Amino acid sequence: MTRPYDQNHRETLGAQLHLPVAERTCPVCGRTTMRLYHHTTYGRSEPSWINYLWCGNCHAYSSSFTGAGRKMVESDPLLEQYGDRISEVFRDPERLLTILDGYWKAGKLPQVISRRPRGG
Numbered sequence: 001m002t003r004p005y006d007q008n009h010r011e012t013l014g015a016q017l018h019l020p021v022a023e024r025t026c027p028v029c030g031r032t033t034m035r036l037y038h039h040t041t042y043g044r045s046e047p048s049w050i051n052y053l054w055c056g057n058c059h060a061y062s063s064s065f066t067g068a069g070r071k072m073v074e075s076d077p078l079l080e081q082y083g084d085r086i087s088e089v090f091r092d093p094e095r096l097l098t099i100l101d102g103y104w105k106a107g108k109l110p111q112v113i114s115r116r117p118r119g120g
């Protein structure tokens with residue numbers, strides 16, 4: 001069932017930040033099926049990321065909004081498919097995670113993250 005992680009779950013996930021996402025364990029179902037997606041927004045002076053960390057088994061998830069800094073994703077399959085309608089998809093977490101699971105199985109996720117050139 002699609003539902004946000006609670007505070008305790010997020011603390012458990014936070015303790016696994018040093019691990020690659022594929023090695024992290026879901027605090028709800030205990031499976032090693034964590035997945036991660038970043039969507040870049042340009043509404044501010046510098047790029048930001050909408051981040052979704054979710055479990056491919058039980059669809060518990062955590063979303064966050066962070067500055068991208070000098071990191072950038074080299075592809076965004078959700079943006080490529082939905083374009084301007086991407087905000088509709090973000091409003092429906094069950095739909096969003098089902099779509100993202102499809103990208104994961106197709107090898108379009110996880111995204112490759114690169115460093116933005118300084119001054120670029």
Ligand SMILES: [Zn+2]
Pocket residue numbers: 026027028029030031055056057058059060
């Ligand atoms: Zn789970």
